[in-house]
Amino acid sequence: MHLGRPDLQIAGLDAPLSTGGLTGRIRARVRPLRGPLLLFAVLMITVLAFEAVRGILAEVRFRDIRGAIASVETGRIALAGLFTAASYFALTFYDWFAIRTIGRDLPWRTAALASFTSYTLSNNLGFALLTGGSARLRAYGAAGLDFGDVARITVIASVTFWSGVIAVTAAALLFARTAIALGPVTIAPLVQHLIGLLLIALIATALALRSRGASAWRVGGTGVPLPRARLLAAQIGIAAIDLACASAALYVLIPGAPLALFGTFFLAYALAIVAGLVTHVPGGLGVFEATILALVPLGHAELFAALLLYRLIYYLLPLALAGALMVALEGHRLRKPLLAGLGVADAIGQALAPPLLALLVFVGGLVLLVSGALPGLHGRMSVLREIAPLPFVEASHFAASLVGTALLLVAPAVQARLRSGFHAARLLLLAGAMFSLSKGIDFEEAGVLLVVAAMLQYGRPAFYRRAGIGSAPVERWWWAAALIALALSAWAGFFAYQHIPYSDELWWDFAWRGNAPRFLRAILGATILIASWAFWRLMSAAPAASEPATLLAEVAEAAFAAAPRTDAQLAFTGDKSFLVSAAGDAFLMYRVQGRTWVTMGDPVGPPAAWPELIWELRRRCDAARGRLCLFQLSTDMLPLVVELGLQPMKYGEEAMIDLDRGFTLHGSLYKSLRHSTNKAVAAGLVFDVIPAARVSAQAQALRHVSDAWLAGKSGPEKGFSLGRFDLDYLSRFDCAVLRLEGEIVAFANIWETRNREEMSVDLMRHLPDTPYGTMDLLFTRLMQLGVERGFRRFNLGMAPLSGLQRGPLAPVWSRLGGAIYGNGERLYGFSGLRAFKGKFGPRWVPRYVALSPGISVPRALVDLAMLVGG
Incomplete structure (x- = not known):
């Protein structure tokens, strides 16, 4: 339900970046700090949100919340589950309507599978563009859509979401009967009615403009098609249903909540959703809860209990279902390759199983951490006291928290399909289940961990990469999620034991009722483990794997004898690595930029040796979890590009003079x-x-x-x-x-x-x-x-981005490249260069770039621009 807006900027690949004076130099210095600054800001917002929740719940005890959870009837929980199912069902139509709007023909089940998994990821991890957006791109890429199509679907779905927010907010305001207090501001019912009428007028205006011929929404130079008025009305209606069901899933979990208060509650709910979205906090954790607690005039203990149940029902339960579905598809594909793997569902399962499994492993670690921060159930601890000694229970409690922390850190290796990550995660999940039982007979969390371990085991064939756990790339947002998980467990412990005064003796207090000391020791161990892992990653970052940067004279002699192109001489520039054929008569030159493995031109040597070289580089790149980019290819390479499953894109044209x-x-x-x-x-x-x-x-x-x-x-x-x-x-x-x-x-x-x-x-x-x-x-x-x-011929060289189609039916890369070619003369003399070479009456020959399709395309193009631009 949380959507992001994709912002994509692509400059000419050969164009040097212009800093634009002092301002440009300042931006150039600040740009590398954007990621760390965003991470720091997200962490600070999370800490402030947790502190706000703590302040609101200052008079509430942990036993009050536990009692409020126990008082929620089974019928209410079942009703919340039905509302959740209805909300996610409505979410599938966001994408299906968007697919219809852009003129593509995919069945509803494909859109449902893609949207359900993408929204599940973005709801739990936040960073919607990176998580849900990448999942959507993976899924629709497997279904045959390109990056531009997926970007349009994302924008249209985002517009649908905000339309629904406006529509349901308008309805809530129109039927409001009581004043709303938003901090120091109180909004009277009459003012609410007027705002509601204004919002309805806004929606009616949008429908009227579309019915009168407005067919596209312009974003820069790109047009995003608007649906027909009837379809637009249906989109607004389905978004309203989604939001109404999602908010109702939380509202029915609040014991004694009057129906007349739902309008006020929904406004708070919509504001909480928006706050979680704009702050980029994973899952809106803390921000969502603080907003609801601050704005809804109900009992704080009952409201917070409902929020905890809502997290479980609306967020974690769909995540488990999505993970089980994707793992089942992936496991079926790998175990029965002749019967599976050719359908769209199997392709989507292959694309989305790793991130969902990784997220489930992460959630398993979070469960262990939070459980270790909270006191055990008194009845179960009494039973455990009869069968196990105290030192065994103390050690199990501390070990469970360390295992939970380790699961957070191993999850990226699971996403990277590393076999080492699979073995480590499976061992940790089984150990966590054992420690859950031995620290407090917590069979619920042990069951959760065993279910995740079973999913992991079923998907075992998918983990084929042979590399250490430390080789898995860990994105900043994953570090943010791990730190927020640690902060959440610390907050839960401090809240549960807020009535116990702190003293240094607590650290050394070992007793059956010593829950607070056990929490302090566990959170210290978890913090030390995360800090040690971060320090080790920082100090032991391995350089990118590459071949020697020198080419043996005998290999060069044999390869150049069969080379028909002069750009083979780029092997002598000293800035490339080489992959040599088994026969020693051909080579491929490449370089690793970031995580992108970029080749230069066709392989050099007999064409019969080309497949061997390209496939070997593809295997090495995949093992290193890199992105493959084949740069400046000739048409002779296109059949091999298709065989590799890469996406060829025309890069420009080369001027040839026949002599x-x-x-x-x-x-x-x-x-x-x-x-x-x-x-x-x-x-x-x-x-x-x-x-x-x-x-x-x-x-x-x-x-x-x-x-x-x-x-x-x-x-x-x-x-x-x-x-x-x-x-x-x-x-x-x-x-x-x-x-x-x-x-x-x-x-x-x-x-x-x-x-x-x-x-x-x-x-x-x-x-x-x-x-x-x-x-x-x-x-x-x-x-x-x-x-x-x-x-026989003279090669005048490349005219980058020339000869690209710019019509409405052209691929998005071709249209973007054509726009840069036509309007980017200030950055690089695209048209001037072609005009100079055109004076000699050349024969124009196309050259191509080939990339792995999916979310990695923009990042690979940025790496390519940095490499080529020097």
Whole structure:
């Protein structure tokens, strides 16, 4: 029910980032701190929320809440379960209506499976864009939708949610009979009625605008389609039903709550939902409860008891059902691969089983932590006293809290499908169940842990990655959730024992009724364990796995002999790692940026060796839980890209000049080129080629040109897909130069294939005050040189983002790239670069980027931009 708004910004991949003066430099310095600052803010908000709840419940004892929970009738709990089921059923139509709005045709069961699991995750973890959004993208990606479709579904579902909030709030205000106290402000019934009428008018206006032809909502340059008026009304209605049922699930759990108070209660409920959403606290924990307790004028003990039951029924029970469903689908797929795995449900299960299992493991740890903070039931402790010695019970209590903390920390390894994480989580769950029984005969929590262990065991084949637990990436939001879980258990203990005055002797008090001392020792052990784990992660962060950054001479010789493309020479830039074929006749160059494994161009060597290299890199990337990105591929690689299950996206076009029949400037096509080259020759420019053996002798002159050229650029030298000014690199190739009065004013190193298939250049630099037509003359002479040396074609290089379709039926990447190409001239000369190369009458050849589909696409593109942009 908690939705986030996706904010996506993609810049030109080859464009250097412009800091924009002092403001830009400040932003550049602050940007790396956004994540830690957000984490700190979330933790502080959580602490304040817990403190607010503690202040509200200052006069309430733990036994009062336990008694209030016991007083809730079974019928009320069953009714709350029915309202919860109705709410989640209504949630499935958010996505189904959104799918219909964007013109896609997926069955309701697919939308129901995707929305149920995504809302279950986001409801419990918060950070809706990262948790529910990623789950939705995984699920719909498995069903065949692309990133743009999922983004539109998310936005439309968010609009549906807020429409429902407005509609039900309007109804509650219209039927209000009592004043509402919101802190120091009191709203009279008449004012409530007027606000309700205003909200209804707002909804009616939206419906009227849609019925009169408003068909899309513009977000920047992207249009989000609006449904037809009838469908929009249905969306508002279904959202109203969802929110009414969700709030009713909590309201029926409050003993003695009058029906006349429901309007006031719903306003508080809506405000609590919004507060939990905007603060990003996982699950709104603490924030939701504090808002309800502060605004609803009912008994605090009964209200807090209802909130605890509501957390169990509306949040944790659907999570368990979603986890069981996804694990069942995944286990069935892995155990019967010939009968399963081809359907959409199996694909969704494969995508969502790991995060749901990880969350269930996390919840198991939270259960142990909170249970260790609360006093045991007196009757059960009396039975335990007859069968076990006190030291055994004390040790079991402390061990249970440590096991719970360890489960929080192991959960990311479960999400990463690490076999070590599976074994550790299974052992911890079984140990936790045993300690639950031996510390207080808590068979309820032992049952929960055993159920999670059974789910984990059924999904065992899914854990195939061989790596240590510490290799699993832990996102900031997961650390936030772990710290909030620790804070919740500490808060629960301090609340339960608030009537016991603190003294240092409590730490050493071992007694059957020593619940408070046991809590203090347990929370200290849990805190030390989390702090030690964080310190170990910080100090033992392993570097990204990679192959040696040197290429054996014999491998290079064999591979270059069969290479038809000149960009194979990028192997000598010194910034890449290499994967070599078993036969030693081919290699693949790549680099790891963040968690993205980026290859450069096609594999170098015989095409028969390409599948071996690509599949091996895919296996290594998957084992490291990385993101695979194949950059600047030719059309020859597309069949293999499809076989890998990657998503190919056109990156731009490469300009090819066919030299088979010579190269001449005759004809009207080359009129402007003839003019510019003639002007350059008349200005005194002379073309020359410096052999590779003599390039080092011209180092000073070449560096002077390079430094002057770089001084006129706003960004640093690019890398990875281009060479840098490095004499060891430049000395491997012949160098074309233009001289003016004997001095070098422009140069370009010459790339050549061994089989005379292709000639090209890499580094092209000139002085800023060179005569008109300098680069035209340089390329013209190089092509003529290519004809003399017998090459079949001359490669003028890439025109990034050119040739992309921009129509309404084009993929979202193509439309975004086309928009950047058309409007991003300030960042990078996209159209100017293509126009320059177009003067030579080239044949344009497409080049591609291939990525693993899903939520990782934007992050992979950012890593690629950082790598290519230097």
